Amino acid sequence: MPGAVAGRGGDYATLTFTMPTDRDVEITVSKIATPLKIENGLPVDSLGSYFGSPYDGWTYNSGVETKELNKAMTIEDWYTADLENNAVKWRITNNGILQNGIIRNSVTNNGTVKDVTCTSDFINNGEIISGVFSRYAKFGKQNPAVRWVTVNGGTVNGMTTAGVVGEQEVTITALDGFKCWSVAGDTDFTLTEEQKHTNPLTLKLNGEDKGTVILTAQSEEGYYPLNLTDGKVYSVTADGAKDKEITAARAGDTVILEADATLIPDGMVFDRWEITGNTELTGGFDASAEKTQFIMPNTGVTIRAMYRMADVEEPDVLGTVAVVATAGVGAAVLGWTGYQLGTELYLKTALPAGTAIPTNRAELALLVWNHAGKPAPAAVLPADATDTQKAIAWAVENDLLKAAKDNGETYVDTDSVSRVEVIRVWNKAQEK
Structure with missing residues (x-):
């Protein structure tokens, strides 16, 4: 129609025109899927909009424009959302088809998912064709065949344990100091000699095979794992400066330990480092310091950052911190605090x-x-x-x-x- 102008306002498509006086006008509305593109972890349509609409096939963050991550997306029942192998942190409610991507947040599936990795909660009310899911997935009435994979000293698609549905390619990654893989679990699963010494290792698995596969990353002699919660460990350069982040170290190496400030709960502050087991750390280790260092012992270290309420002051009482020093060896051991x-x-x-x-x-x-x-x-x-x-x-x-x-x-x-x-x-x- 000459002079007609099409546009969009919020959730509505608009068509502005002058009504002719000599004939009737028939208007037909059809849905046109807007391809879902991802830029810097955010969804954008062809106009560069962050929020989409039901007419696009998807709505992000309930239509409120934002650059913040970790928001919610709803996929319409007539739409196919192809993540094009990107990793996103959106909470997703899928009513259509969700495929080809890694979702690092909760997913509620009321439609169909295919070739996805879901590392968090997954609730299935629809159909799973294929995918890799965390051990907390709820597969619902479909109850598909699942092959479970557990990796000791590494991850499978970013998780320590994951379930494979359908035929999927997974990536097994070991920690630093990797030597070879050993296999346990199902007796019918084996690795070739080349695969045993490959890191990262790519495997094609099928959920129909069911059962459990357990892969253990054997370490090079002298390397031991660093199991951290809410913290990071770094190697040290020749001049004592912080180098790259590591997950294993050789006995005798000096490493730097730091609390991850981004993971401290709201209203709390760092309190101390807590070590699992009887491991004693030497080389200047200070259990009360957010950033400290120690010499890697000839065993694995499991340690986590502990917190306390920000408005709780720890009293200066005898025994709050006991510093134990022996000839040639210094070790800081944090005792019971008033807060504890x-x-x-x-x-x-x-x-x-x-x-x-x-x-x-x-x-x-x-x-x-x-x-x-x-x-x-x-x-x-x-x-x-x-x-x-x-x-x-x-x-x-x-x-x-x-x-x-x-x-x-x-x-x-x-x-x-x-x-x-x-x-x-x-x-x-x-x-x-």
Whole structure:
């Protein structure tokens, strides 16, 4: 129609024209899918808009324009969202087709997913054609065949444990100091000699094969793993400066340890480093310092940053910090603080009589699950699932424990928990 102008205003398409006086006008509206493009982790349409609309086939952040990450996207039931193998941090509600990408946030699938990696929560109300999913995925009524892969000393598509549905190519990556892979689990799964010495290792797996594959990264002689929670470890240059981030080190190497400030919970401040086991760190290690260093021992080190409320002042009492020095060896050992004593006394009062205070994720999940009467989790678990697996699945479903870290990796049963976290989870469980 001469002079007609098409446009768009918010969720509405507009057509402006002058109505002719000598004939009727018939207007036909058809949906035109707007290709989903990703720039700097954000979705954009052909006009460079951040928010999209139902007419585009997708809506980002409920139509509110923003440059912030970690927002939500809804995919319409008539649309195919192709992520083109990008990794995104959006919470996604999929009513159409979602394919070809890595989603490092929760996904609710009411449509179809294909060739995706979902590293966080995944709730399936639709159809899974293929994909790689975290161990906290809820596959729903479809209950597809799954082949589970666990990597000790490494990751599979960024996770320590993942389930493969359909035929998928996965990437197995080892920590620093890699020597070779060893295989356990299903006896019908093997690696060639070349694959055993390849890192990263690409494998084609099929969920129809079912079962479990366990790959363990063997380290070069003298290398030991660094298992960090809320912290990072760096190698040191010849002049003592911080070098690259590492996940394993040779015995005798000096390394730098730093708390990750971006992961400190709101309202809390760094308190100390907590070491799992009886490992003693030397070489200037200060357990109360956000940035410190130590000499790598001839064993693996598991350590995490602990926090306290920002408005809690630790009293200067005898025994707050005990510095132990022996001939030729210096080691800093953090003793009980007033804050620790307070949380311990609180928990001894709050928890059932005789209950040991949980020290890791598995113990905490079992505590609240047992106290709730051992309810069955909604997730479809293996027939031989242990009480620990049931407890953790239930705790995640009820928002008592988190399923995935901000970087997309899943937590493991042996991850240590602070007394602050025990208090938070216990109180929240009582509310439920």
